[in-house]
Amino acid sequence: MTAVTVRPAEHADRAARAAAARAVLASAEERTGTRRKPWRSGEVRRSADDHTVLPIAPALAPLLPGGLTRGATVTVTGSTSLVLTMLGAASAAGSWVAVVGMPAVGMLAAHQLGLALDRVVLVPDPGPDGPRVIAALVDGVDAVVVGDVALADADRRRLSARARERSAVLVATTPWPGASVQLTVERTRWSGVGRGNGRLRDRVLTVSRAGRGSAARGWRGEVRLHGGEVDTVPHGGVRDGVVVGLERVG
Template sequence: MPTSTMSREDRAARARAVLAHAELRTGARSVLRPAEGHPVAGERALAAAPAPVPAPAPAPVSAPAPLAAPAAVPVVRGTALITSERPALPVPHQLAEVLPDGLRRGGTTAVLGSTSLVLTLLAHACAGGAWAAVVGQPTVGLLAASQAGVALDRLALVPRPGADAALVLAALVDGLDVVVVGPDVALGEADRRRLSARARERGAVLMPTVAWPGASAVLTVEQARWTGVGTGDGRLRTHSLRVARTGRGSAAVPHVVEVTLPLGSSAPEQVPVEGSAEPAVEPALRLVG
């Protein structure tokens, strides 16, 4: 029947039937109900369909419990052994006056003016079981170190570290006992401070052979002379040094000592620092600085 000839009630009934059919196909329900006395086929089909199962009511959401305060995390130092618990490294008997505590771990001891004195300190430290490295000092060779008494199997040489000098030194400080820093190492003030702090944390001895602000002890060779040679004859027998000590803390009071490095077969008496291994006898020392 054309909708133009249908009454208002018939058009409303047809609309309800279309809506009921759509609801039946989609599973939706409408609150709109057909008027009494106007049953439609769609409504009867909808009434015959099973009622949809109502969705369960959502469970009440309880307020979240307050978070407990996190437990305090203990701070653990990265070093395996505290510096104060490790024995200092031994020094020659003649230097006991200026270094009464030996080479203190975690400290910076500058040695200025004599490569011979540097190698003598390394020889006694290695004889006591230490591992050492010389960085940025190309004048030091393996033959000179061996003749000074340095255990070559405990020594590393990095004559020219280049632009990565700070990284090289930091790695060596992490793993070795004594690290000598020579003049061919390009470092800024911030690099020096970081290296001193790293040596203090790791328990290593930093031994620069150049001026080092903040060094705990500074040994400066003021005079040096050789004996044993004449005019074109003889042999170098001894190397006499006048060593002045300055620094901070217990080394703040200046002190001067005369040191004779042996060049013959005799070896000086050595006083090991308490807790260190007995060092070996120092062999003859050749002219190296």
């Protein structure tokens, strides 16, 4: 909620107090659903505690410059775990997640990666109604993961537009024209397994990013998933706090 404080010097200023009261009322209305957040780009407020960005694990920040912005469409190809990791923090913080067209998604892994399963909706097989189902979910759910659903490119564009309008995040595991961020897992490297001993423990994903806007600057780096913890290392390492040696991809 937006913190509003009234300093004693302004106390006499009735207009300021009325504005403060209106701000409190507006934020309360937003929270209770009486009023929706303004979603037109001109009206969107950009303060830090404004809910225009879904929280992500801090280590994933290099992957998603500007965070998991509401209204964005993100594609993640090559790793279901990365999709689940990306949404874990948001789900734990109270967001709703819907998973459409992924009958094989491992909900135990989702649970271990931090998703609150009581706010996860599964639609394993939407059938030919895919576009309508995703559109309906975009209306009410904070993040919709779209797997293998029969969609035409026109449907994809319409759904992206709808997600933008409804402040929902679309995460696709298949290529999606017009996605604002495209993450591709090029390679996975597992550690912990020997020849007949140990067990799968950590993995390092080599991820490359392309996209538009703040993601247009290409990035390529490694993401280490260890249980529910995540570390990210860009290729080339960090010198004096400045990321160097980024490979320009896009």
